[in-house]
Amino acid sequence: MQIIAVAARKGGVGKTTLVTHLSVASWQAGLRTKVIDLDPQTTASEWADARGDDAPDVISAQSNRLSKILEAIREDTDIVYLDTPPAAGDAGAAAIEAANLVLIPCRIQAADLAAVLRSYDSARGQDRRAVVVFNDESPQRRKSIVDETNTVLAMKGIETAPVVIHSRIAYGESQDQGRTVLETDPNSVAADEMRQLYTWVTKQLNQKGAKAEKSASKK
Ligand SMILES: Nc1ncnc2c1ncn2[C@@H]1O[C@H](COP(=O)(O)OP(=O)(O)OP(=O)(O)O)[C@@H](O)[C@H]1O
Numbered sequence: 001m002q003i004i005a006v007a008a009r010k011g012g013v014g015k016t017t018l019v020t021h022l023s024v025a026s027w028q029a030g031l032r033t034k035v036i037d038l039d040p041q042t043t044a045s046e047w048a049d050a051r052g053d054d055a056p057d058v059i060s061a062q063s064n065r066l067s068k069i070l071e072a073i074r075e076d077t078d079i080v081y082l083d084t085p086p087a088a089g090d091a092g093a094a095a096i097e098a099a100n101l102v103l104i105p106c107r108i109q110a111a112d113l114a115a116v117l118r119s120y121d122s123a124r125g126q127d128r129r130a131v132v133v134f135n136d137e138s139p140q141r142r143k144s145i146v147d148e149t150n151t152v153l154a155m156k157g158i159e160t161a162p163v164v165i166h167s168r169i170a171y172g173e174s175q176d177q178g179r180t181v182l183e184t185d186p187n188s189v190a191a192d193e194m195r196q197l198y199t200w201v202t203k204q205l206n207q208k209g210a211k212a213e214k215s216a217s218k219k
């Protein structure tokens with residue numbers, strides 16, 4: 001079972017948006033997918049309520065239950081996404097500790113980048129691979145700004161994902177309906193960039209083809 005934590009100490013940077021979209025991408029790829037919602041705001045759980053019975057399962061939990069829950073789902077789960085609250089604290093630390101890979105969403109803004117450094121340091125302190133994912137990026141902004149930010153972060157030893165998620169109203173609109181753009185508008189550029197991010201993430205986990213085949217053969 002692969003475990004992806006999505007963590008950032010700053011609020012509203014796209015943690016839950018990445019969790020909902022990447023988890024649906026996993027599920028659509030045939031992986032047995034779960035989400036554990038460690039955020040007391042329960043945004044991912046409310047998204048699941050709006051979804052009804054459709055996968056992925058979202059489990060709302062407190063961080064002190066995380067390891068027990070992961071043990072309980074290990075046998076019948078290929079991939080699990082951990083959504084975390086926007087604060088330094090037990091939930092973020094427990095999620096990072098459990099994870100194979102930590103994704104840190106961030107907007108290209110000074111305040112967000114400062115917060116990223118703190119989240120990144122937590123992951124590195126816990127000896128986990130962490131990758132910054134630029135989110136909510138203006139499609140109008142010059143690409144050179146992204147490149148320059150990448151360079152600045154790379155100089156600090158911070159890894160960034162090569163796929164940038166742009167600012168698109170469709171992400172929030174689909175989420176409000178308990179869906180993702182992968183379902184409401186699968187041929188859109190929004191869906192395409194989330195699929196690209198998913199493909200990149202699964203390559204990092206080195207599990208893409210094998211796990212999808214494994215779960216398909218169990219059906
Ligand atoms: N790429 C994007 N384009 C447009 N809107 C976005 C994008 N990413 C996130 N949003 C919107 O920004 C708001 C915050 O996003 P989200 O809930 O994913 O952030 P979060 O980091 O989980 O927040 P919190 O820290 O409160 O849990 C939501 O309304 C969401 O729809």
Ligand SMILES: [Mg+2]
Pocket residue numbers: 015016017039043083084
């Ligand atoms: Mg959230």
